[in-house]
Amino acid sequence: MVKQVIMNTNKILFSIRKAKNGDFEAIKTLEHQCFTEDAYDDEVLQQLIKNTRVFHTWVTELLPDKEIVGYVSIYLETKSEGVIVSICTNPKYQKKGIGTALIETTLNFAIKQHLQRLFLTVDVNNHDAISLYKKMGFQMQGIITNYYASGNSAYVMMKKLTRKE
């Protein structure tokens, strides 16, 4: 289980650990807070936690009270490629470094798994997320029109991964 404790300059202390079955309700709440009409349904969210053959999901716990305030999930599409399928920080705790730490967790994991590329899709109007991904080294690959339920288009972004020996 990956676990890291982070005290950042915003003076919040949190840790990141692999999601477990008991986290379903917390992840569902976060998903609906973050994505409203585009939120994944319960069946998909259960898959993210339970189908550990292809999905790897982590949660952020505030310390010391262990409130779950963020989550990220990646899908192993092939032996060399993965997709970040969801990332979300409780709006109350955004801009405090949690999203950055979640992306770092997925990158470290993906590199250990010998993935070569990590992909994601992001709403073209989601400037906060796009700046986070650019900061973490993702690059624009293309655009998919009418991708979301809202009718909005999505950018496809990708980061090439290199293993540090």
Ligand SMILES: CC(C)(COP(=O)(O)OP(=O)(O)OC[C@H]1O[C@@H](n2cnc3c(N)ncnc32)[C@H](O)[C@@H]1OP(=O)(O)O)[C@@H](O)C(=O)NCCC(=O)NCCS
């Ligand atoms: C995108 C999201 C996960 C970022 O989480 P976060 O915990 O706020 O992330 P961080 O505090 O680590 O911020 C990371 C970077 O994101 C960008 N960012 C986040 N919020 C921003 C804002 N309000 N304005 C501009 N940039 C912002 C910045 O590049 C920031 O880096 P910096 O602090 O060095 O400037 C969060 O905004 C979120 O949950 N949004 C709703 C769900 C969502 O849109 N998910 C992405 C779907 S593709």
